[in-house]
Amino acid sequence: MQHTISVIVENDFGVLSRVATLFSGRGFNIDSLTVAPTNEEGLSRMTIVTRGDDQILEQINKQLNKLIDVLKVLDFTDGSAIERELALIKVAAEDDARAEVLRVVDIFRAKIIDVTPKSYTIEATGNPLKIDGILELLRPLGLKEVVRTGAVAIGRGAKGWNG
Amino acid sequence: MKMNGARIMLECLKKEGVDTIFGYPGGTVINLYDALFDFKEIHHILPRHEQAGTHAADGYARATGRVGVVIATSGPGATNTVTGIATAYMDSIPMVIITGQVPTPLIGNDAFQEVDIIGITRPCTKHSFLIRDVKDIALTMKKAFYIARSGRPGPVLVDFPKDIQIAQSEFDYPETVEIRGYKPNLSGHPRQVEKAVAMILESHRPVMYVGGGTVLSDSAEPLTELARTLTLPVTTTLMGLGSFPESDELSLGMLGMHGSYCANMAMSNSDLIIAVGARFDDRVTGKLSTFAPHAKIIHIDVDPTSIKKNVPVDLPIVGDVKDVLLKMIKQTDKNKEKLAGFVAALTPWHSDITAWKEKHPLGYKQSSTIIKPQFVIQKLRELSDDDAIISTDVGQHQMWTAQFFQFNKPRTLLTSGGLGTMGYGLPAAMGAQAAFPNRQIISICGDGGVQMNIQEMATLVQNRLPVKIVILNNNFLGMVRQWQELFFDKRYSSTCMELPIDYIKLADAYGAKGFLATKPGDVESVIKQGFEEKGPVIMEFMVAREEKVLPMVPAGASLNEMVLNA
Numbered sequence: 001m002q003h004t005i006s007v008i009v010e011n012d013f014g015v016l017s018r019v020a021t022l023f024s025g026r027g028f029n030i031d032s033l034t035v036a037p038t039n040e041e042g043l044s045r046m047t048i049v050t051r052g053d054d055q056i057l058e059q060i061n062k063q064l065n066k067l068i069d070v071l072k073v074l075d076f077t078d079g080s081a082i083e084r085e086l087a088l089i090k091v092a093a094e095d096d097a098r099a100e101v102l103r104v105v106d107i108f109r110a111k112i113i114d115v116t117p118k119s120y121t122i123e124a125t126g127n128p129l130k131i132d133g134i135l136e137l138l139r140p141l142g143l144k145e146v147v148r149t150g151a152v153a154i155g156r157g158a159k160g161w162n163g
Numbered sequence: 164m165k166m167n168g169a170r171i172m173l174e175c176l177k178k179e180g181v182d183t184i185f186g187y188p189g190g191t192v193i194n195l196y197d198a199l200f201d202f203k204e205i206h207h208i209l210p211r212h213e214q215a216g217t218h219a220a221d222g223y224a225r226a227t228g229r230v231g232v233v234i235a236t237s238g239p240g241a242t243n244t245v246t247g248i249a250t251a252y253m254d255s256i257p258m259v260i261i262t263g264q265v266p267t268p269l270i271g272n273d274a275f276q277e278v279d280i281i282g283i284t285r286p287c288t289k290h291s292f293l294i295r296d297v298k299d300i301a302l303t304m305k306k307a308f309y310i311a312r313s314g315r316p317g318p319v320l321v322d323f324p325k326d327i328q329i330a331q332s333e334f335d336y337p338e339t340v341e342i343r344g345y346k347p348n349l350s351g352h353p354r355q356v357e358k359a360v361a362m363i364l365e366s367h368r369p370v371m372y373v374g375g376g377t378v379l380s381d382s383a384e385p386l387t388e389l390a391r392t393l394t395l396p397v398t399t400t401l402m403g404l405g406s407f408p409e410s411d412e413l414s415l416g417m418l419g420m421h422g423s424y425c426a427n428m429a430m431s432n433s434d435l436i437i438a439v440g441a442r443f444d445d446r447v448t449g450k451l452s453t454f455a456p457h458a459k460i461i462h463i464d465v466d467p468t469s470i471k472k473n474v475p476v477d478l479p480i481v482g483d484v485k486d487v488l489l490k491m492i493k494q495t496d497k498n499k500e501k502l503a504g505f506v507a508a509l510t511p512w513h514s515d516i517t518a519w520k521e522k523h524p525l526g527y528k529q530s531s532t533i534i535k536p537q538f539v540i541q542k543l544r545e546l547s548d549d550d551a552i553i554s555t556d557v558g559q560h561q562m563w564t565a566q567f568f569q570f571n572k573p574r575t576l577l578t579s580g581g582l583g584t585m586g587y588g589l590p591a592a593m594g595a596q597a598a599f600p601n602r603q604i605i606s607i608c609g610d611g612g613v614q615m616n617i618q619e620m621a622t623l624v625q626n627r628l629p630v631k632i633v634i635l636n637n638n639f640l641g642m643v644r645q646w647q648e649l650f651f652d653k654r655y656s657s658t659c660m661e662l663p664i665d666y667i668k669l670a671d672a673y674g675a676k677g678f679l680a681t682k683p684g685d686v687e688s689v690i691k692q693g694f695e696e697k698g699p700v701i702m703e704f705m706v707a708r709e710e711k712v713l714p715m716v717p718a719g720a721s722l723n724e725m726v727l728n729a
């Protein structure tokens with residue numbers, strides 16, 4: 001099953017490669033990984049989308065926690081977090097297709113951010129499933145380039161990750 | 164007072180109570196060595212190879228329980244330590260490795276003797292640091308030692324660029340250290356302890372399965388007390404040997420691939436396994452799907468990743484072995500009234516175990532003409548000091564040592580279990596001897612592995628480290644040959660050491676003594692002569708060439724499917 005895990009890490013030298021080495025060395029999957037600084041000085045947050053059965057996910061959790069630079073591992077089981085992803089999509093758009101692209105963009109509440117006579121570039125945000133959805137509809141029209149950020153996630157409710 | 168970074172590093176080691184280090188000089192540690200030149204509080208031993216220096220620091224750590232320290236120069240010096248680091252990592256040995264690095268402005272430029280040693284060792288260190296400012300040395304070293312020795316111990320690498328060694332700063336060592344992301348949970352949860360004792364008191368066929376964590380936490384005493392109070396049979400892993408006296412009636416010896424029949428039968432028939440600082444390694448469990456099919460499992464381990472990694476666990480207790488055992492002793496005390504009944508009810512289980520012990524005790528066929536390797540091990544036990552420390556290399560001789568030496572005290576066996584590193588035995592003994600100049604240190608090696616760090620003979624002689632090197636010479640890479648005999652139709656591909664070495668002359672070349680035994684009648688006198696020598700010696704025993712280590716659980720078989728004689 002797919003799982004989204006947030007990892008709060010010390011902004012130390014090499015921390016990203018420690019996490020990456022852990023996943024590759026132990027044969028864990030990474031579907032996507034994002035990382036950027038948080039509001040707290042010296043801390044970054046990684047969002048990792050991974051897959052595995054319960055036993056593997058438990059190991060992933062424990063192994064991440066074991067890394068010295070890792071402060072906290074948040075495993076978002078279904079529903080406990082809001083997930084978002086940003087995608088930049090360049091799609092071929094000539095003749096009739098131009099209207100079709102605009103319709104799809106409208107339905108998904110996406111934005112056109114660059115236009116040429118032959119193409120549109122679209123900015124779409126939303127749950128990763130929604131991004132999959134818009135790509136599905138645009139694919140027949142001719143995708144030229146797709147850039148996805150990978151998911152980021154935040155827990156629901158009033159509390160921050162550390163209370 | 165200002166001092167340079169090199170000196171600060173040594174002051175840090177002193178603050179950590181380090182008295183002995185191993186290391187090899189070179190361009191990026193020359194400043195460190197200059198500071199060492201008149202730093203009298205630290206005794207430095209120069210090995211002949213950085214791998215050996217790293218194993219020596221590891222042997223020092225295993226024998227003493229303290230953090231071993233090794234220094235190497237950047238590039239090839241650093242890469243030479245990698246096997247030693249991985250060896251320590253697999254067996255959770257506390258070590259700090261200090262590597263020289265090219266000056267910080269040159270890092271990343273493919274400078275002379277630059278390697279990314281932090282990158283290379285990332286998967287086999289507990290943690291690592293690159294020092295980038297002379298002001299950071301003290302705090303970094305405080306953290307490095309704390310991480311290396313606490314929780315589940317392990318090697319920590321500190322990369323120390325040359326310009327930082329030269330830069331000047333004040334020395335101010337922190338008293339305490341706080342690492343936000345590192346808080347090992349040492350205290351076992353009282354409720355879990357209560358449950359554990361209740362589970363034990365309800366069991367009928369309990370076994371304690373004891374591993375290296377018991378040695379690492381110096382818990383032989385509480386373990387022995389608890390086992391004796393509850394009359395629990397005890398089996399240990401290779402790494403756990405010595406944490407429970409094998410002379411005790413409750414001891415089943417080692418379990419696993421080359422474990423005793425009774426230990427493996429006890430595990431296979433048990434209804435409750437109490438794992439104490441052991442990690443359910445595949446050499447121990449055999450085929451997982453049939454491992455201990457009737458048993459509930461209590462697992463005590465300080466590292467949560469060890470728990471439920473390989474086998475499902477009914478009651479996990481995260482904590483330090485010593486803390487948990489002491490709590491279990493107290494909890495047992497509270498249940499005194501149940502104790503007599505519990506112990507009485509174990510009688511049938513104890514008689515099953517006695518029957519297994521009698522049915523297939525560890526043994527071998529004695530010979531009057533050829534030296535049997537097991538016989539040498541038994542004689543070594545008989546003739547050595549009670550507190551002698553034994554190191555082994557890797558192979559058949561290692562397993563015979565585990566089976567026949569009978570270890571009764573913790574930290575008396577130094578052996579590479581997890582990585583199985585040939586070349587470990589001699590330098591590890593060297594490290595132990597440096598720690599204990601007056602104890603008897605015996606290194607039991609094969610004719611293959613001893614050659615992988617034989618150059619350390621020079622270090623032994625130079626530093627008057629009187630290690631007794633025992634070579635069980637079968638003129639084979641015996642352990643691999645055994646597999647070829649059993650599973651590859653005796654096709655001895657590249658396992659015969661074609662060239663016999665004259666080890667007596669070799670010892671002589673290094674300025675040590677050598678003794679040779681070729682027949683069973685020589686064994687005792689050679690051992691006695693070797694032990695009487697003041698300096699390091701080689702005792703070579705020409706042993707039965709095609710002797711096998713038995714019993715053996717073939718790879719992929721269940722624990723109770725042992726080959727007993729083949």
Ligand SMILES: Cc1cc2nc3c(=O)[nH]c(=O)nc-3n(C[C@H](O)[C@H](O)[C@H](O)COP(=O)(O)OP(=O)(O)OC[C@H]3O[C@@H](n4cnc5c(N)ncnc54)[C@H](O)[C@@H]3O)c2cc1C
Binds near residue numbers: 253422464
């Ligand atoms: C040729 C060869 C043959 C071998 N055959 C066998 C065999 O037949 N039988 C056998 O047993 N082994 C054998 N081994 C060794 C085997 O490969 C493993 O190294 C060994 O079984 C692991 O022992 P362990 O489970 O005690 O774990 P260790 O590696 O010693 O791990 C210790 C465990 O204790 C935990 N721990 C550490 N400190 C603490 C603390 N303070 N408190 C709580 N927990 C702590 C750690 O987290 C870890 O989980 C063989 C090795 C070789 C090279």
Ligand SMILES: Cc1ncc(C[n+]2csc(CCOP(=O)(O)OP(=O)(O)O)c2C)c(N)n1
Binds near residue numbers: 641
């Ligand atoms: C560095 C290294 N290389 C290879 C091996 C594989 N190996 C395990 S045991 C063994 C044979 C060891 O032979 P020897 O040292 O003569 O000991 P014996 O088994 O004969 O007692 C080999 C090659 C290893 N464990 N370590």
Ligand SMILES: [Mg+2]
Binds near residue numbers: 610636637639
């Ligand atoms: Mg051999």
